[in-house]
Amino acid sequence: MKIVQLTYKSANCYLVPGKEGWVMIDTGWPDTFSQLLQLLYQNNIPVNEVDYLIITHFHPGHAGLTQNLKDLGTNLILHESQLPYFNRLNTFYKKNPRANFKDITNNNNIALTNSSSRSFFESIGINGELLSTPGHSDDSVTLVLDEECAFIGDLPTVFKPEEYNTVIADSWRMIQQKNVKTVYPGHGAPFEIEE
Secondary structure (H helix, E strand, C coil): CCCEEEEECCEEEEEEECCCCEEEECCCCCCCHHHHHHHHHHCCCCHHHEEEEECCCCCHHHHCCHHHHHCCCCEEEEEHHHCCCHHHHHHHHHHCCCCCCCCCCCCCEEEECHHHHHHHHHHCCCCEEEEECCCCCCCCEEEEECCCEEEEECCCCCCCHHHCCHHHHHHHHHHHCCCCCEEEECCCCCEECCC
16 A cells, blocks of 8 residues: 655655545644645645545644645544544634634534444545544544554554553554554654564
């Protein structure tokens, strides 16, 4: 499977090919849409082929361009655990107006559960599932693909879960049960999990 990594302003975005288009994981910072478009162009990916978007958690460096993509027809995939959170980012920018942030709307959103996500992803040509993995934030999610890789956002990288708080440890145990070998973080380079 071809995974495209786009990195700018210290944030990683990833693209995974589906049946007919791309699924993007995270968007980067607000007011960087021209940079995102340039990186897509450099990778021969037309922005109108980004059919779906997953936000690993609703912090500015990960969700800053969500509505920009939705305005072009991209569907936002949410885990049901994230539903209360995207409006918090809208509220944050109302209190701190800057960076040309666009409020994230309720249209073109697809809410999934741990159990329903696999069948949805299969319908768009991806073998994997979206898991609620709190730890960095309560709305953190991880996309786990059957190709033994996971997109974790900012979940703290832990290989001895018992050394961390219960929430982080439980999230990592769930990921490790999926036989993940390669981890794609929200910042920094992808890495391998050693057994």
